Amino acid sequence: MKELVVISGKGGTGKTSVAASLAVLAGNSVIADCDVDAADMHLVLAPQIKEHHEFKSGHEAVIDIDKCTGCGVCLANCRFEAVSQHAKIDGARYFKIDPVACEGCGVCVRFCPVQAIDFPERLCGEWMVSETRCGPMVHAKLGVAAENSGKLVSTVRQKAKSIAEDGGYGIVIVDGPPGIGCPVIASLTGTSMALIVTEPTLSGEHDMQRVLSLAKHFRVPAAVCVNKWDLNPEMTASIEEKAKAAGAAVAGRIRYDRAVTQAQIQEKTVVETDAPSAEDIRSIWSYLNL
Amino acid sequence: MVIAVASGKGGTGKTTVSVNLAKAFGSAVQLLDCDVEEPNAHIFLNPSVSSEKVVNILVPEVDETRCDGCGECSRFCEYSAIVSFGSKPLVFPEMCHGCGGCARVCPKNAIHEVQKRIGVVKSSEAGNIVLIEGVLDVGVAMAPPLIRAVKSSLNKNLPAILDAPPGTSCPVIATLRDVDFVVLVTEPTPFGLNDLRLAVDMVRQLGIPFGVVINRSGAGDDRVHAYCYEEQIPLLMEIPDDRKIAEAYSRGSLIIEALPEYRGIFKGLINKISELKEQALSK
Ligand code: SF4
Ligand code: SF4
Numbered sequence: 325m326k327e328l329v330v331i332s333g334k335g336g337t338g339k340t341s342v343a344a345s346l347a348v349l350a351g352n353s354v355i356a357d358c359d360v361d362a363a364d365m366h367l368v369l370a371p372q373i374k375e376h377h378e379f380k381s382g383h384e385a386v387i388d389i390d391k392c393t394g395c396g397v398c399l400a401n402c403r404f405e406a407v408s409q410h411a412k413i414d415g416a417r418y419f420k421i422d423p424v425a426c427e428g429c430g431v432c433v434r435f436c437p438v439q440a441i442d443f444p445e446r447l448c449g450e451w452m453v454s455e456t457r458c459g460p461m462v463h464a465k466l467g468v469a470a471e472n473s474g475k476l477v478s479t480v481r482q483k484a485k486s487i488a489e490d491g492g493y494g495i496v497i498v499d500g501p502p503g504i505g506c507p508v509i510a511s512l513t514g515t516s517m518a519l520i521v522t523e524p525t526l527s528g529e530h531d532m533q534r535v536l537s538l539a540k541h542f543r544v545p546a547a548v549c550v551n552k553w554d555l556n557p558e559m560t561a562s563i564e565e566k567a568k569a570a571g572a573a574v575a576g577r578i579r580y581d582r583a584v585t586q587a588q589i590q591e592k593t594v595v596e597t598d599a600p601s602a603e604d605i606r607s608i609w610s611y612l613n614l
Numbered sequence: 615m616v617i618a619v620a621s622g623k624g625g626t627g628k629t630t631v632s633v634n635l636a637k638a639f640g641s642a643v644q645l646l647d648c649d650v651e652e653p654n655a656h657i658f659l660n661p662s663v664s665s666e667k668v669v670n671i672l673v674p675e676v677d678e679t680r681c682d683g684c685g686e687c688s689r690f691c692e693y694s695a696i697v698s699f700g701s702k703p704l705v706f707p708e709m710c711h712g713c714g715g716c717a718r719v720c721p722k723n724a725i726h727e728v729q730k731r732i733g734v735v736k737s738s739e740a741g742n743i744v745l746i747e748g749v750l751d752v753g754v755a756m757a758p759p760l761i762r763a764v765k766s767s768l769n770k771n772l773p774a775i776l777d778a779p780p781g782t783s784c785p786v787i788a789t790l791r792d793v794d795f796v797v798l799v800t801e802p803t804p805f806g807l808n809d810l811r812l813a814v815d816m817v818r819q820l821g822i823p824f825g826v827v828i829n830r831s832g833a834g835d836d837r838v839h840a841y842c843y844e845e846q847i848p849l850l851m852e853i854p855d856d857r858k859i860a861e862a863y864s865r866g867s868l869i870i871e872a873l874p875e876y877r878g879i880f881k882g883l884i885n886k887i888s889e890l891k892e893q894a895l896s897k
Contacts, residue, residue, distance in 0.1 A: 334652055335780045336625010340805065361781035362623040362812060364805040382692055403713055405762075424787055424820065429713035430692050466783060468816045473783045474755065502624040502780055503651035506755035509708075526866040527629065527654040534652065537752045555857075556864040585834045588804045 326516040333531030335502035338551040343499040345595040353495040356484035357463035358511040371454030379449040382428040391440035398432035474506035524559035546572040553577040576608040618793040622809025624780035627829035632777040638880035644774040647747035648789040661738035670729035671712035680724035687716035758788040782816040796824040802834040823894035825850040
């Protein structure tokens, strides 16, 4: 079983439109939307949700005001500036934890001299298993302001993989998150290949180089494609040079095409419309030869 | 005043808005690039870097001669960053949040903390702009401590614009903490609307006043406009879908320099934000 992850470094390069199109071209594959922070694939693949799961991860510290004696040990112990001091009506001081800033490390819980701090599990989001016209899809929704998107990414990928193994699917197509941080690392490690979708801008070039070194770091073979290449042909050529110099393959170019947005509005993938750039995506798919 | 520029997804023009807004300020302003995974503001400003500061977090190191393999550290760690299988524990620094707990719970005092580099904070100047940018080292997973380091370089006496990372998760929350106003940048497309909704949920939950900028206006449909109207979200500015803007961006030029006809709309954005902030304060 092969696992192709589509990433971009920089956001907004058209990564999701390409990934959704590849899922359609693959015919029957398992799709994993690992861009859990801003999942968009469902908007064009119209998944029928079959299973819902809660995603719980880590804990959060909550101070019981009635037990708090106002000693301030927690304030001194927290390295994440999550604890703040307040006054009760009678003037006595007490402490409160900002749930958004708390990283759930548990130091305050352990060292509170009167055990005034609870440590419940934290609900961080949900993940779903669905059916689409091009195969099963695993996708997720990270709760607002939730941590641990890396862990949710791993959950989605693992589920997609096991569906592929059990159902005898040959390919898993992963829509990865932008950036180079923990969720990207979680979606990249151990995949068969990374397709990097970039754009011919200075930012696109800069971010492609960072994401390429990440792929190299985790020893994942990489191929690059430049989307909207004709916006700046010289820049496209220079990006392709840099990609090759870094040991990546060049999978092809996709033209600037306003019909891509129109496809989105019609809730279709690009290759299901007569958008001119559909041809470019098809040739990338055959280049990848998965 | 501290203004953050954010968006539910990347590539909507967040950095474009940040740098042009900073330039349009005219007077001295700080621009903090908090998108430390992909810091791009410098590309549009060509500043000369004047200083660079390494940012470290503390991670544990185990002294084998003292450790008796009791496993208390590994039971304590919430992130499985220190793991012992009845033997000397292994540390996985990329998972460590640097809370310091393992060192404190070790009954043998066998753990001490050492500095581990996660990235740098660079400071530079370009005209009226003081640029402070965080650059995360490749292969490092923890952006929030670096973002906190960028923000701790902020001079409270000068206005500041924060270019936030995309999305709604921990790095964004670290950026938006304690800001006065949030500008959410989106595109008039179905993806744009979906991601805007998530971003709106987030800033509402954080209780920060905010407004929306529509980039590439005219390229898609009008569902984003309708959504803002229904939700009574102020529309701060619209940047038209103009190929000249895309080309200027691709070369790394500022819109207000390459296309002076747009200078006015960025000035207008500054005024609108100040008004809305005043209103929010008086409430
Ligand atoms: S659990 Fe850790 S991060 Fe949360 S408040 Fe306690 S010490 Fe701070
Ligand atoms: S410092 Fe905290 S996060 Fe790091 S290994 Fe120790 S207990 Fe785990």
